[in-house]
Amino acid sequence: MKKDKEILKKVTALKEELAAVSEAHLEACMNKANALLSSLYQQYDFTRTIVHMDMDAFYAAVEMRDNPSLANIPMAVGGEDMLSTSNYIARRYGVRAAMPGFIARKLCADLVIVPTDMAKYSAVSRVIRSVLSQYDPNMTPLSLDEAYMDFTDHLVKRRELDDQSRTFPEFSETMCRCEPEERLGVVSSTEGISSAVGDGVADVPNLNEDNLQNSVATDDTRILPSATNSDTEPSEARIMKDTTVSTDTSQCPRCNMPHNPKRILFDVGVEDAVREMRHRIHLKTRLTASAGIAANCLLAKICSDQNKPNGQYMLPFTVDAVQDFMKDLPVRKVPGVGKVSERQLAAFDVKVCSDFYKHRDVLYFLYSGGMFEYFLSVYLGLGANRLSKNEDGPKSKSVERTFRGMSDPDQLRTLCHELSLELAEDLKSAKNLQGKTVTLKIKLVTFEVKTRSQSLPTATNDGEDIYNVANQLLTTEMKNCSSKPLKLRLMGVRMSNFTTSDSKQQKLKVIRDTNSTPSDKRISFLDKIEAERKSEKVNQSCNEPLGLLAYMSTDKPIGTTSNISNAGRNVSTKLSSVWDESGDVTTRKTGKIIELLEGASNTDPWSLADSTSSSVATIPSDSTVKTATKYGPLDFYRSSKSGALDPWAKDDSSSLGGF
DNA sequence: ACTAGAAGGACCC
DNA sequence: ATCCAGGGTCCTTCTCGC
Numbered sequence: 001m002k003k004d005k006e007i008l009k010k011v012t013a014l015k016e017e018l019a020a021v022s023e024a025h026l027e028a029c030m031n032k033a034n035a036l037l038s039s040l041y042q043q044y045d046f047t048r049t050i051v052h053m054d055m056d057a058f059y060a061a062v063e064m065r066d067n068p069s070l071a072n073i074p075m076a077v078g079g080e081d082m083l084s085t086s087n088y089i090a091r092r093y094g095v096r097a098a099m100p101g102f103i104a105r106k107l108c109a110d111l112v113i114v115p116t117d118m119a120k121y122s123a124v125s126r127v128i129r130s131v132l133s134q135y136d137p138n139m140t141p142l143s144l145d146e147a148y149m150d151f152t153d154h155l156v157k158r159r160e161l162d163d164q165s166r167t168f169p170e171f172s173e174t175m176c177r178c179e180p181e182e183r184l185g186v187v188s189s190t191e192g193i194s195s196a197v198g199d200g201v202a203d204v205p206n207l208n209e210d211n212l213q214n215s216v217a218t219d220d221t222r223i224l225p226s227a228t229n230s231d232t233e234p235s236e237a238r239i240m241k242d243t244t245v246s247t248d249t250s251q252c253p254r255c256n257m258p259h260n261p262k263r264i265l266f267d268v269g270v271e272d273a274v275r276e277m278r279h280r281i282h283l284k285t286r287l288t289a290s291a292g293i294a295a296n297c298l299l300a301k302i303c304s305d306q307n308k309p310n311g312q313y314m315l316p317f318t319v320d321a322v323q324d325f326m327k328d329l330p331v332r333k334v335p336g337v338g339k340v341s342e343r344q345l346a347a348f349d350v351k352v353c354s355d356f357y358k359h360r361d362v363l364y365f366l367y368s369g370g371m372f373e374y375f376l377s378v379y380l381g382l383g384a385n386r387l388s389k390n391e392d393g394p395k396s397k398s399v400e401r402t403f404r405g406m407s408d409p410d411q412l413r414t415l416c417h418e419l420s421l422e423l424a425e426d427l428k429s430a431k432n433l434q435g436k437t438v439t440l441k442i443k444l445v446t447f448e449v450k451t452r453s454q455s456l457p458t459a460t461n462d463g464e465d466i467y468n469v470a471n472q473l474l475t476t477e478m479k480n481c482s483s484k485p486l487k488l489r490l491m492g493v494r495m496s497n498f499t500t501s502d503s504k505q506q507k508l509k510v511i512r513d514t515n516s517t518p519s520d521k522r523i524s525f526l527d528k529i530e531a532e533r534k535s536e537k538v539n540q541s542c543n544e545p546l547g548l549l550a551y552m553s554t555d556k557p558i559g560t561t562s563n564i565s566n567a568g569r570n571v572s573t574k575l576s577s578v579w580d581e582s583g584d585v586t587t588r589k590t591g592k593i594i595e596l597l598e599g600a601s602n603t604d605p606w607s608l609a610d611s612t613s614s615s616v617a618t619i620p621s622d623s624t625v626k627t628a629t630k631y632g633p634l635d636f637y638r639s640s641k642s643g644a645l646d647p648w649a650k651d652d653s654s655s656l657g658g659f
Numbered sequence: 660a661c662t663a664g665a666a667g668g669a670c671c672c
Numbered sequence: 673a674t675c676c677a678g679g680g681t682c683c684t685t686c687t688c689g690c
Contacts, residue, residue, distance in 0.1 A: 082676055096673095099676075103673070398680075399679090
């Protein structure tokens with residue numbers, strides 16, 4: 001309710017801003033948007049086949065599997081104060097993930113809440129991944145129950161697989177569901193098997209070699225026409241009757257269940273490949289999965305939601321199909337658009353993805369460059385089609401705990417200490433990570449969240465070190481609100497700003513080395529700025545001492561701008577003094593640079609830094625840049641005589657002396 | 660070795 | 673049908689001096 005109001009307030013502020021803008025300006029926005037659109041349009045790429053798979057109500061499904069008494073009643077996994085997920089029966093009552101338990105109880109009095117057992121879920125997850133990696137060894141998990149895969153290579157190989165490699169036992173609770181990994185021919189090792197067996201999931205057995213011989217169909221005439229598949233689409237998979245096995249009364253030595261005579265043959269096509277994968281997950285885990293198949297990750301992910309649960313959806317690999325699909329898709333379905341964005345966008349009549357296009361001028365005005373580009377690319381259905389390896393480890397680690405209101409300083413300190421030590425352990429077990437920034441997070445009983453952070457000169461992962469900082473932050477907070485004692489319902493400690501890996505440092509160094517002598521480009525860049533300064537565009541008389549990297553936008557009046565930033569189209573940076581086009585000087589305003597001068601490059605922002613007299617850098621137009629402020633231009637190249645490049649730089653300007 | 664840091668949010672599972 | 677756990681990532685805004 002309070003939040004509602006805040007969103008509303010923000011929206012009305014934005015609307016006012018929008019109302020104040022001229023027709024001409026909106027037209028300019030439209031032109032910019034169109035330009036971007038046409039460059040994006042070039043980027044369609046249908047050469048890869050991306051699959052996104054997502055387990056159905058994962059945690060809940062695992063619990064139901066392991067405790068059949070839960071199978072037919074509304075249940076959820078989580079705690080009284082918070083549910084992680086719910087089963088489909090509970091969902092019919094409106095019980096959802098991320099819902100406090102007591103609310104869920106109101107919706108559904110009979111709801112059974114099972115505590116979460118992460119260790120169990122990760123064990124199951126490993127089994128699932130062992131299957132997935134046979135279709136794409138570079139499969140990238142997004143979480144325990146979700147992953148992207150690139151099926152392109154598998155599909156090529158798949159054409160050469162014989163029928164028996166694409167044949168698997170039909171699912172049955174009471175018969176052997178074991179399947180030989182080797183049959184697929186993709187994974188030669190027994191990696192999948194060993195990890196599945198060794199992970200403590202007792203009911204995920206596998207065939208040994210002997211059974212492999214017996215259970216595999218060898219006669220390709222046994223294809224039956226009756227396909228039973230849970231998908232709504234027609235399946236090319238066929239159930240086979242294996243006469244060899246049906247006369248075999250022996251049991252599987254691994255799972256002690258009779259062999260299943262019914263077999264399913266999966267086709268070589270994509271859809272059957274994905275069906276097969278889901279089926280194998282089902283065999284191994286007794287859990288169902290849903291999947292999406294498309295030309296890129298964005299689309300695949302959206303598609304996996306289409307026929308949930310236990311279904312799959314393929315979006316044809318054509319521009320028309322993609323655009324048609326996106327057209328009526330509610331923006332809320334777009335990854336990255338949450339509740340807040342949904343409401344904000346709705347306020348500007350953006351409800352489905354084609355509205356991104358329809359209102360592109362307004363959106364261009366309202367949103368940062370990165371965001372806007374994302375919206376448009378979503379509208380077009382563009383997305384990454386190469387799976388990126390998550391090379392650099394975690395960016396931060398944290399431990400937090402919720403409790404009933406606590407205000408006793410000693411208690412709080414004790415807790416803080418515990419959390420710090422826990423975090424230290426986590427860091428040590430995570431490749432002995434060492435970080436420099438400690439953040440204390442607290443949530444008041446009013447649910448207001450605060451974070452307080454402090455960076456250390458040197459990285460650490462020592463528990464007491466962490467505690468010292470965290471406790472200091474905590475103490476400050478307690479002092480700060482001394483009137484009424486700090487009453488908390490949550491405390492957390494986070495470490496971030498990890499010391500970068502060797503490889504990364506190496507890379508930076510190389511970049512810098514190649515730029516250590518000013519290039520021609522660099523020189524002309526400076527000249528250009530100098531010329532700019534001297535031109536009538538910039539009022540020479542304005543009080544020294546700072547020059548400007550690029551001239552200010554007149555898109556919005558300086559001083560009333562609030563939200564402009566970001567890499568790419570716009571650049572926000574800390575500016576000391578800026579001139580607007582009329583030559584007035586405005587001090588210390590964050591501003592928007594609409595145009596980077598020639599010489600702006602898409603490379604390392606520091607690559608243009610002058611090694612002797614100034615620091616000038618430009619923002620990569622690449623939207624992967626983090627924050628413009630951080631990497632942004634040290635915006636003045638400043639003339640003169642006196643020392644520090646950064647006017648705010650503390651007196652120990654030696655720290656910048658490297659330049 | 661490092662180009663700022665701190666605070667706050669949105670969002671994801 | 674309401675403000676929520678705990679682990680994260682990423683983005684944005686503000687402050688900083690004289």
